[in-house]
Amino acid sequence: MTMQLHCFGESGNAYKVALALELTGTDWRPVFVDFFNGGTRTPEFRALNEMGEVPVLVDGDTVLTQSGVILDYLSSKTGKLGGRSAAERREVLRWLFWDNHKLSTQAGTVRFLANFLPEAKRPEGVIPFLQGRLKASYTILDAHLAGRDWIVGDGPTIADLSCCGYLYYPEPFGFDRADWPHIDRWLDRIAALPGWKHPYELMPGNPSDRA
Amino acid sequence: MTMQLHCFGESGNAYKVALALELTGTDWRPVFVDFFNGGTRTPEFRALNEMGEVPVLVDGDTVLTQSGVILDYLSSKTGKLGGRSAAERREVLRWLFWDNHKLSTQAGTVRFLANFLPEAKRPEGVIPFLQGRLKASYTILDAHLAGRDWIVGDGPTIADLSCCGYLYYPEPFGFDRADWPHIDRWLDRIAALPGWKHPYELMPGNPSDRA
CATH class of the missing domain: 1.20.1050.10 (Glutathione S-transferase Yfyf (Class Pi); Chain A, domain 2)
Structure with a gap:
């Protein structure tokens, strides 16, 4: 099942997760959060994450927030990038x-x-x-x-x-x-890692949208 | 074996760990770090923790830093305070x-x-x-x-x-x-939890020492 990452290009915390998804070869797609127009303050977003922040990862019924938690989850699930002992x-x-x-x-x-x-x-x-x-x-x-x-x-x-x-x-x-x-x-x-991409290539939204 | 917690009273990050040690009934003792006189900047302390911060927990050969890591370690080791699933x-x-x-x-x-x-x-x-x-x-x-x-x-x-x-x-x-x-x-x-103590009761060092 395709995982969904709620994110926007300018968020380095979301980038950490987007990069992990890419480098572990996970099937995922970004869901744009319009942060600069209040997208993390809506009741809908707060229902998804009471902390009011991206990233939010949705994997079927599992909804995860905080980049550290999501990175730990992805490395456990894929057996990659988590350390060897x-x-x-x-x-x-x-x-x-x-x-x-x-x-x-x-x-x-x-x-x-x-x-x-x-x-x-x-x-x-x-x-x-x-x-x-x-x-x-x-x-x-x-x-x-x-x-x-x-x-x-x-x-x-x-x-x-x-x-x-x-x-x-x-x-x-x-x-x-x-x-x-x-x-x-x-x-x-x-x-230089295979699959690496710049934040603005990996996630929707960047400063030129608002220029 | 008695665990050693490198700490000082004013550090809330050290307090988190001291409280976990106390509430899990772990055998421990504090080791005072004289933060206000450069105690986290000495070569000896940096050899213990390159990040230059308390808390540092020493459990035999295991040296741990970052309160979140130590709390996770203590809850895993004691089977207490870690959540049920x-x-x-x-x-x-x-x-x-x-x-x-x-x-x-x-x-x-x-x-x-x-x-x-x-x-x-x-x-x-x-x-x-x-x-x-x-x-x-x-x-x-x-x-x-x-x-x-x-x-x-x-x-x-x-x-x-x-x-x-x-x-x-x-x-x-x-x-x-x-x-x-x-x-x-x-x-x-x-x-109100049994064993709870105030930071200045649990760890050496407090502002009155410097008054």
């Missing part, structure tokens, strides 16, 4: 939590504020503060990737797909690949 | 991710900025911005708890322990229980 799976989960706690949550917010909010509405001081916190996160990830190809073990896992969620987008938010050589090469490595 | 366990994981992504990460930051950073160093505009985001999170949690006693299923789980991590602290950061009646009663319910 209990210790590796715990390490994968560790980086999923770190990403949610320290990387993507701030990257998504600062990218939104810097690109998708009218300049007059941008809250004073918040962007540099979040960029400072992100710099600490890039430092940790870059150091971790020095001397290793993938975040966990010797092949790609959902930990890589989670942490890269916001790092391929073209809109500037203070992340410059040239500053982080190990992250830079790791992003090239992920982009 | 695969669907409940996924729902537990969903709230753990939501907490890391939307609740504790912001609550910890704003509480730190508002209480533990000298007023002159507080970045302009950041506290009200984060409080606005937190209000959206409290709204989601309060609505979820309307008409139910626990976040998942009909008993306490690690999802409850994760989401309550920063909500018992006395230092003001813009969370007032009176504004959120369902959260308020749920916090009373957790505090």
Whole structure:
């Protein structure tokens, strides 16, 4: 049965899942959520996800939200990208939590504020503060990737797909690949995986729709 | 064997784990990390956790970090607080991710900025911005708890322990229980569990040490 992913192109959290669906060879289709016109605030969407966020994955009767949960579900179901032992799976989960706690949550917010909010509405001081916190996160990830190809073990896992969620987008938010050589090469490595696609190729909706 | 939890009293993320250790009846002891004097930045601590954060749980040869991973490990190991079916366990994981992504990460930051950073160093505009985001999170949690006693299923789980991590602290950061009646009663319910203790009773270090 074709899985449905409720998503929109600008969401790095949805991109993590779209990429996992693609790289595991899962049969899926995107369902566009019109976030910029209140699409996550409708009663219909809230009935699907009380948290009011994409991604939402529908697999028959199973409705899942939170990218970390969906990635874990897909790797369990397909036997791919999940790590090769209990210790590796715990390490994968560790980086999923770190990403949610320290990387993507701030990257998504600062990218939104810097690109998708009218300049007059941008809250004073918040962007540099979040960029400072992100710099600490890039430092940790870059150091971790020095001397290793993938975040966990010797092949790609959902930990890589989670942490890269916001790092391929073209809109500037203070992340410059040239500053982080190990992250830079790791992003090239992920982009070389068979089936890899850019977020705006994989999901409907992108900033040019609103230009 | 006695588990060791590297922690300090002010860390809500460490509190989640300390509370789980206590409520599952696990044999453990705290190891104080002197965060306010650079204790998470030393080479020794970084060797334990490259992410530079508490909590760190040491169980024999197993070293675990990220509160969500440790909570999952403890509930698996003890058979307690983890949910009663695969669907409940996924729902537990969903709230753990939501907490890391939307609740504790912001609550910890704003509480730190508002209480533990000298007023002159507080970045302009950041506290009200984060409080606005937190209000959206409290709204989601309060609505979820309307008409139910626990976040998942009909008993306490690690999802409850994760989401309550920063909500018992006395230092003001813009969370007032009176504004959120369902959260308020749920916090009373957790505090009535046999073995419950306040963060400053369970872990060494609290603001009066630095007064």
